[in-house]
Amino acid sequence: MATISQEELDGIYAFAVELGKQAGQMLMDAAQVRIDGGIARSEEKEHVQKENAVDLVTETDENVEAFIKHQIAEKYPQHKFVGEESYSKGASRDYLIDDSPTWCVDPLDGTVNYIHLFPMFCVSIGFIHNNKPLIGVINAPFLKQFFSSCAGRGAFMNETQRLPLIQKPIPAMPKNAPSGCVFSCEWGKDRRDIPDGNLHRKIESFVNMAAELGGRSGRGGMVHGVRSLGSATLDLAYVAMGAFDIWWEGGCWEWDVAAGIAILQEAGGLITTADPPRDEATAPIEDVRLGSRLYLAIRPAGSLGEETGRQGQ
Numbered sequence: 001m002a003t004i005s006q007e008e009l010d011g012i013y014a015f016a017v018e019l020g021k022q023a024g025q026m027l028m029d030a031a032q033v034r035i036d037g038g039i040a041r042s043e044e045k046e047h048v049q050k051e052n053a054v055d056l057v058t059e060t061d062e063n064v065e066a067f068i069k070h071q072i073a074e075k076y077p078q079h080k081f082v083g084e085e086s087y088s089k090g091a092s093r094d095y096l097i098d099d100s101p102t103w104c105v106d107p108l109d110g111t112v113n114y115i116h117l118f119p120m121f122c123v124s125i126g127f128i129h130n131n132k133p134l135i136g137v138i139n140a141p142f143l144k145q146f147f148s149s150c151a152g153r154g155a156f157m158n159e160t161q162r163l164p165l166i167q168k169p170i171p172a173m174p175k176n177a178p179s180g181c182v183f184s185c186e187w188g189k190d191r192r193d194i195p196d197g198n199l200h201r202k203i204e205s206f207v208n209m210a211a212e213l214g215g216r217s218g219r220g221g222m223v224h225g226v227r228s229l230g231s232a233t234l235d236l237a238y239v240a241m242g243a244f245d246i247w248w249e250g251g252c253w254e255w256d257v258a259a260g261i262a263i264l265q266e267a268g269g270l271i272t273t274a275d276p277p278r279d280e281a282t283a284p285i286e287d288v289r290l291g292s293r294l295y296l297a298i299r300p301a302g303s304l305g306e307e308t309g310r311q312g313q
């Protein structure tokens, strides 16, 4: 199995950070044009549907991806590129991530947020090798938050603040619902009214979960809050930060999670999947392979053993 030296990885990281800054500026400029021109008020004119009415793409998604793809091809022509918009336009529908050095990019994660000018949108750039996310860069320009990580070097916010920012004991996992946590989960884009992916079930389970975790049953702890931001990659960054305790989503793609997983793992957080066809539910956490659709992330903390001791208190 080919390896990449730390020195080589450091060079790729420096390049990815610069790329993330430039791409973030492109997002910011495009958003500003929409604000200045009042385009946000007639947003239906400037986005098109992909799979369904909530799976949207804007010119900005496409321009930013084209820019990133070009920059990578110039600098690292031997690396593979997997981007959300290239994929949507019919790039290979085979297994997307293999063991080769691969850039996995969502040029605009939170497209719906961007269209509605809800500030939770960002560019997300992951670098993966041997199916492991090694580098992550997430730039949310409206929030002025820039997350980055390189395997072996740590994870950071705005390049100087080491993640996690918030140190808490890890949430106690059920039997009893955890107290004092903030959960995040996403709705995704699947609106089919079929047993496997229907919106009613999602809403129902979300509401039940919020009520249950919030203490309705009297069984569990009191969860402080349940959130749904509309950007899977930012969710992961906030888990890495320690702001969210747990995040999960069923139905996300490699580009939604690659950079976020790199940052989360480098910060000391955990990621796992439960995707029956690939039988990963039973895989050790460190062996989780990209290509799953359902992920669960737990924020960095002290050791799990330490937590078990606190569970009953």
Ligand code: IPD
Pocket: 056, 084, 106, 108, 109, 110, 111, 112, 186, 187, 188, 189, 229, 230, 231, 232, 233, 249, 251, 252, 253, 256
């Ligand atoms: C989407 C967002 C959303 C998640 C979807 C993603 P996009 O990405 O991350 O939060 O629920 O699964 O596809 O379309 O905004 O790049």
